[in-house]
Amino acid sequence: MFDGYTSTELMSIFAMQGFAGLSLFSVFVLMALGLAIIFGQMGVINMAHGEFMILGAYTTYLTSGFFQSYLPGLFGGYFFIAMVLAFLICAALGALVEWLMIRHLYHRPLDTLLATWGLSLIMQQAYRSIFGAREVGVDLPEWMMGAIQVTDMVDLPINGLFVMIIALSVAVGVYLLMYRSGYGKKVRAVVQNRPMAEGVGINSAGIDRATFALGCGIAGIAGAAFTMIGSTGPSSGQAYIVDTFLVVVFGGAQSLIGTIVSAFGISQAQSTMEFFLSGSMAKVLTLLVVIGILMIRPEGLMALKVRR
Amino acid sequence: MLSIKHHLVAYGQSTIIQDLNLDVKKNEIVAVVGRNGMGKTTLMKSLVGMTPTKGGEVSLDGTDLTRLKSFQRVRAGLGFVPQGRMIFPTLTVRENIETGLAAVGEKKVPEDLYEMFPVLKEMQNRRGGNLSGGQQQQLAIARALATRPKVLLLDEPTEGIQPNIIKEIAQTLRRIRDERGLSILVSEQVLSFVMDAADRILVIEKGAIVHEENRAEADQEKIASYLAV
Ligand SMILES: Nc1ncnc2c1ncn2[C@@H]1O[C@H](COP(=O)(O)OP(=O)(O)O)[C@@H](O)[C@H]1O
């Protein structure tokens, strides 16, 4: 597939597509983090995770509209406010969903799949009723537009870079939360042995709710980032949920670094190959490689090695 | 201190513990001995709320525990060291102890715990899963003590422990009782350990207390006959 390109051209193409893939990488990282946190803690696969992301995207859209109408002078900073709002709104809805629905279904994994899938349909319909079926987009503030020119042929888009910094900061934040905070210690205890965690005085139901809310909140931030790479419609989340599963399984559900590496690998592979092949061909190739590696390492790329 | 009345535990249709009555006084060490499958673990787990109780009443220092969840019972003053120790394997030794501290809202491991178990201080940054059996047993006790219990429950603490360390554990239990003024309920199969550690010995068979003696006047042969297979 590389016929007819000189090697310098190839290098530039790889670099360009790589940088173009940065935003996709960021969305993957954020989505996968949220999904993996929830799955790791309570074994629940949240089929509505994509819809939580879209809720974050709509929140960002509304915030940008609000700033445009009422605070045009501060428009440059709307994205930060939008991110915080997206996190808070999605986390609050997540906590509510956990309390209403998920906590009654913990011992029935198949039922949680169905229930969260049903939730995703309800949320899509709600978006359709509230925001209409047409996709909406946000305007970027001026400082996020444009690109840094690295060489004659290679441009580095500023918004992609910015979103990546946010994604990596959130990842670092999650790491610190999980491995340096009291909450994280309780999460890890519950993951390893729920009855024993209760037996040392940890309220595991409370930890569940907090974790579900955190995962959904991070999906909200992913939604804010998503507005940078695509327009938002009621069912835009659907396209991302499968890729996110892929990232989580490939990276190893327990491993933060694994998730990041796998998000990077998959987003880069797709972005680069899309230049040479059709989008679906790129997906097929990515999937084949992932399956191949999972056959060799069924626990994912970077499973933690300890005696259990 | 701990009062158990008409205790009833069943797994589905099969009743394991029926109408069990037991009192542990303040500052007392009570041992429940019995062969495998006699219901020791079922009793311990039901007391701490890991296994649901079908009937009866459990109260601790006047607080009714009957309707409380596991973590609430622990916060009410019940410390639990399970059979098989159940250390959190990937948490470090220090983190394992800290999980217990959360119940009483403390952050830092108190020095007196490390004084009691110096080896845990040495190994505080190792993963719990990489400790030896005896060290894990100490860690499980330290973790339970971190919750500042009024009554400490231990389920077969000598299981899988080398004989020379078993004596140490008995001493540790007496020391904990003397220094902290708490009560201890321990289940066991090893008679020598029970003779070292307990003030009062109860024999459990098929979920019922069938024999009771104070350690001082205990008839070892009789108790041994209950333990013989
Ligand atoms: N989860 C369970 N479900 C059904 N029966 C159980 C369960 N756990 C234990 N039992 C039964 O309860 C009885 C008492 O077991 P257990 O409390 O573990 O005894 P011990 O700790 O004295 O060895 C045994 O007959 C055992 O088979």
Ligand SMILES: [Mg+2]
């Ligand atoms: Mg047992």
